[in-house]
Amino acid sequence: MSYIKKIGTTFLVKLLIAVLNLFILIITARELGASVRGQISLLMVVLAAGVIIAELLSGPVLVYWTSRIKTRQLLQYAYGWISVVSLLMLLPVYWYDWFPGISALVLFSMLFFLSAAGAHGQILLGRGKVMLNNICGLIGPLYLFLVCVFGWRWGVFGFNDFVLHLGISYCLAWLFSGIFLMRTSDVSPVFYDGSLGLQSVARSGIFNQSSSLFTLAGSRLNFILLEASAGISAVGVFSSALAFSESVLIISGSISLVLIAGLVNQTLAEQNKKSILLQALISGLLTLSAMVILYLIPEEFFSALLSKDFRGVHALFLVLMPGIFCAGTGSVLTHYFSGNGWYHLNALISFCGLLVWAASSYFFAQSASPLMGAAYAFSLGWFFVMLLNFLVFFFRKTTRINF
Numbered sequence: 001m002s003y004i005k006k007i008g009t010t011f012l013v014k015l016l017i018a019v020l021n022l023f024i025l026i027i028t029a030r031e032l033g034a035s036v037r038g039q040i041s042l043l044m045v046v047l048a049a050g051v052i053i054a055e056l057l058s059g060p061v062l063v064y065w066t067s068r069i070k071t072r073q074l075l076q077y078a079y080g081w082i083s084v085v086s087l088l089m090l091l092p093v094y095w096y097d098w099f100p101g102i103s104a105l106v107l108f109s110m111l112f113f114l115s116a117a118g119a120h121g122q123i124l125l126g127r128g129k130v131m132l133n134n135i136c137g138l139i140g141p142l143y144l145f146l147v148c149v150f151g152w153r154w155g156v157f158g159f160n161d162f163v164l165h166l167g168i169s170y171c172l173a174w175l176f177s178g179i180f181l182m183r184t185s186d187v188s189p190v191f192y193d194g195s196l197g198l199q200s201v202a203r204s205g206i207f208n209q210s211s212s213l214f215t216l217a218g219s220r221l222n223f224i225l226l227e228a229s230a231g232i233s234a235v236g237v238f239s240s241a242l243a244f245s246e247s248v249l250i251i252s253g254s255i256s257l258v259l260i261a262g263l264v265n266q267t268l269a270e271q272n273k274k275s276i277l278l279q280a281l282i283s284g285l286l287t288l289s290a291m292v293i294l295y296l297i298p299e300e301f302f303s304a305l306l307s308k309d310f311r312g313v314h315a316l317f318l319v320l321m322p323g324i325f326c327a328g329t330g331s332v333l334t335h336y337f338s339g340n341g342w343y344h345l346n347a348l349i350s351f352c353g354l355l356v357w358a359a360s361s362y363f364f365a366q367s368a369s370p371l372m373g374a375a376y377a378f379s380l381g382w383f384f385v386m387l388l389n390f391l392v393f394f395f396r397k398t399t400r401i402n403f
Helices: 002-055 061-065 072-088 089-096 104-126 130-154 159-183 198-230 233-263 273-296 299-305 313-339 343-365 371-401
Strands: none
Touching: 002 072, 002 104, 002 159, 002 198, 002 233, 061 072, 061 104, 061 198, 061 313, 072 089, 072 104, 072 198, 072 233, 089 104, 104 130, 104 159, 104 233, 130 159, 130 233, 159 299, 198 233, 198 343, 198 371, 233 273, 233 371, 273 313, 299 313, 299 343, 313 343, 313 371
8 A cells, every 4th residue: 555545544534533533522512511521521631641651561662662572572561561550540530539430440441441452553553554553543433423322312321321331432442453463463573673672662661651641741731720710611612622623633643653654664764854844744734724624614513513501612723723733743753753763852842842831821821711821822832842843853963862
């Protein structure tokens, strides 16, 4: 399959996933309201934080190490660490009683299957099986969409029901990705090195997940400050606007996914930096175009689509637009660093971004409109991250950044 065709098919699958997630958002917003939608958003943040910790040995670093370490060895590291993290994440959840009514087994299973399915997908990607990885990402949202549609029509739908089926969707993704992994077990590591092991994976995993954690903490810090200043309903409105806006990042995600699948199986001399830079610029322009189209949709459409509780979502798009553009552009460069094993660069850049997000979020939280302030802080942080990505991309050799 050609490079452009891989990007095209990846985009179409991601577009379908985005549409399904959009309908899930609409149904849950209309049926459960802004308050419960805010609870769901906070649950997703907790799960995302758990996944980031679990991905220390089971995340995107597996894409790079699949071409250097045997798969069975990588899965042993991943499953052992995922089990430990899934258990430990239960402690703060139940200590602070964040989600009363949700059993420990359900929460453990959600985090375990979500992380394990992700590990399977990363190994598939490292083997160059981009389409199989895309299918794995589609299974969960498709199941959850069907559940939401039928639950809505039958009038049997609540927060606990949604959480239960969210866990089942993760389990299905894990099951199918495992089957795909076994069907492609004949693929051997291109740059196999028997001296590499847990220490190598863990070191790169620490840098990579530190980067993800810094990005999550910075870009979602607004959720916490917004709840404190404007209430949980404001979180529901802001998270919905963010979900619409971030859906256009499937463009950069498609380009980056195919890019890294190729980079991990190439030497540095075989890579074309001009082509990578061009892909970053194209990614940014296409992302910006999609955001403009989203903003041109009348405000009444979103009010009717969600409910009157979500009035104000449309106004946030204009302020979020620069941040989404910067995220879409910088994503390609971030994956270029990852594809070459330079995870420490991403960690350093994300940490600097976190400082900007923290300062701007605190400053704008005191504004007359906390919702608009949260959007300004989001965009400012992503602009700074993109700027650092370009500086490191062009001047890495002269600055000799290394850990």
